[in-house]
Amino acid sequence: MKNLVEKSEYKAIMHSKRANIYYLEHCRVMQKDGRVLYLTEGKKENAYWNIPIANTTVILLGTGTSITQAAVRLLSGAGVLIGFSGGGATPLLAGTEIEWLTPGNEYRPTEYVQKWCRFWYEEDKRILAARLFQEKRCEFIKKQWERDRDFEDYGIYYDDIENRADDFRKKIRQAANVSLILSAEAHFTKALYKYVAEQLDMAGFSRDHNGGDTANAFLNHGNYLAYGLAAVALWVLGIPHGFAVMHGKTRRGALVFDVADLIKDAVVLPWAFIGASQGISQQDFRELILQKFTEYKVLDYMFDSIKETIEQVADRESGAQ
Numbered sequence: 157m158k159n160l161v162e163k164s165e166y167k168a169i170m171h172s173k174r175a176n177i178y179y180l181e182h183c184r185v186m187q188k189d190g191r192v193l194y195l196t197e198g199k200k201e202n203a204y205w206n207i208p209i210a211n212t213t214v215i216l217l218g219t220g221t222s223i224t225q226a227a228v229r230l231l232s233g234a235g236v237l238i239g240f241s242g243g244g245a246t247p248l249l250a251g252t253e254i255e256w257l258t259p260g261n262e263y264r265p266t267e268y269v270q271k272w273c274r275f276w277y278e279e280d281k282r283i284l285a286a287r288l289f290q291e292k293r294c295e296f297i298k299k300q301w302e303r304d305r306d307f308e309d310y311g312i313y314y315d316d317i318e319n320r321a322d323d324f325r326k327k328i329r330q331a332a333n334v335s336l337i338l339s340a341e342a343h344f345t346k347a348l349y350k351y352v353a354e355q356l357d358m359a360g361f362s363r364d365h366n367g368g369d370t371a372n373a374f375l376n377h378g379n380y381l382a383y384g385l386a387a388v389a390l391w392v393l394g395i396p397h398g399f400a401v402m403h404g405k406t407r408r409g410a411l412v413f414d415v416a417d418l419i420k421d422a423v424v425l426p427w428a429f430i431g432a433s434q435g436i437s438q439q440d441f442r443e444l445i446l447q448k449f450t451e452y453k454v455l456d457y458m459f460d461s462i463k464e465t466i467e468q469v470a471d472r473e474s475g476a477q
Contacts, residue, residue, distance in 0.1 A: 169210055169211050176207075176208065176211055176212040176213065177212070177213055177214045177215075177216075178207060178212060178214070178215045178216065179215075179216045179218060179241075180194055180215065180216070180217055180218060180221055181217075181218035181219045181220055181221055182196065182219065182220035182221070183195055183196045183220070183221055184221070184222050184223075184224075185207075185215070185217070185221065185222070185223040185224065185227050186223075186224045186226070186227050187224060187226035187227045187229075187230055188204070190230075191206055191207075191209075191230075192206075192207045192209050192227050192230050192231060193205060193206055193207065194207060209230065209231060209234040209236055210234055212234070212236050213236065213237065214236065214237045214238075214239065215231065215236060215237070215238050215239070216239045216240075216241045217238070217239070217240050217241065218241050218242065219242065221240075223238070265393065265394050266394060268393040268394055268395055268462070268463070268466060269393070269394045269395045269396070269399075271466045271470065272395050272399055272466060273399065274470075275466075275469045275470070276399050276401075281469055282334070282401045283331070283332075283333065283334060283337070283401075284468075284469055284472065285401040285465050285469055286328075286334055286337050286401040286402045286414075287328050287329065287331070287337065288464075288465045288468055288469070289401065289402065289414060289415075289417065289418060289461065289465060290324070290325075290328045290337065290341060290417075291325065291328070292418055292457075292461045292464075292465070293417055293418050293419075293421065293422075294321050294324065294325055296418060296419055296422045296457060297314070297317075297321065297421055297422040298314055298318075298321065299422075300422045300423065300452050301313070301314035301422065301426070302314045304451075304452075307426060310355060310356060310426075310430055310433070311355040311356075312352060312355055312426055316351060317347070317348065317351055320344060320347050320348075320351075321344070324340055324341075324343075324344040327340035328340055328341075334401075334402055337402060338402060341402075341417075345421060345425075346363070348421055348425055349361060349363055349425070352425060352426050352429045353371070353429060355429075356429045356430065356432075356433040357433070358371060358429060358432070358433070361429075363375070369432070370431075370432040370435075371428055371429055371432040373438070374427075374428035374429075374431050374432055374438075374441050375424060375425070375428045377428075377438060377441060377442065377445070378420075378423070378424030378427065378428050378441070378445045379416065379420055379424055381424075381442070381445060381446065381449070382416040382419060382420050382423075382424055382449075382454075383412050383413070383416050385416070385419075385449065385454060385455050385458060386411075386412045386413075386414075386415035386416040386418075386458060387412050388455065389415060389455060389458040389459050389462060390411060390412065390415060390462070392459075393459070393462060393463075395411065395462070396411075397410065397411045397412050398410065398411065399411050400413070400414050401414055402414050402417075415458055415461075415462065418457065418458055418461050419449075419452070419454045419457060419458065422452070423445070423448050423449065423452055423454060424445060427441075427444060427445055427448055428441070428445075431444060431445075
């Protein structure tokens, strides 16, 4: 997809200055050559119409419409809100935030968000929650790398990185602020990249989110699948994505990244390199990583980690009193 426009170009026009709101019906919205189009079917021929997404704020999809995943991805990247509506644009049946289209359910539990908010506004407790998340991240790496015997076939052993993990744990326990935790986390993850890459004859690998090599592409692919699971866990527990404990508190979806980090290094990182070394396709990698998510009970671990973190912060708070 070489013709796709960069996201920075999408957002060149501020939302407050964008001119267009679209209501569409009896058409199909799709991506073609890096643009978002809608197709109307006539008796003799079909007609394509371009949607200038960089200058659009909202698209409402009415009666007889459909939209492709590729189109939604481009619209999301451009910051365009999407809503499904009845005829004539009313009533609004479902609306999105820019990042996520979530089911509408007003009966999700409130206990978790209430407990989360109880500590979130105090910096020392956010730091404690961030430390606990990183501890659980290390626990999951140890558990899965020791359990999955497939790793042995590729020379990947937890024993080889145990000292690095122990050193990382010491640093996060001593860290006085989130910036120091993030710095320690970055060095630890970089060490994991280096170790796994060397075991699979990819020495010299460099993490580049825009890199064209297979390993970087698989890491991106797997990470986004992990973000989807993290979003599911948070939505089910009723905790808004903006209540992050590590990633920037100015990023609305930052808690998604915090939760995804619980499992990324244990699952996505090694299997991305293994998949790249085996020359498998994107589709095969997707099937592989989803299989491993199920096998490792990743979603369960996310749920348990969030709940345990809430309780552990509460227990230490009551103990301090």
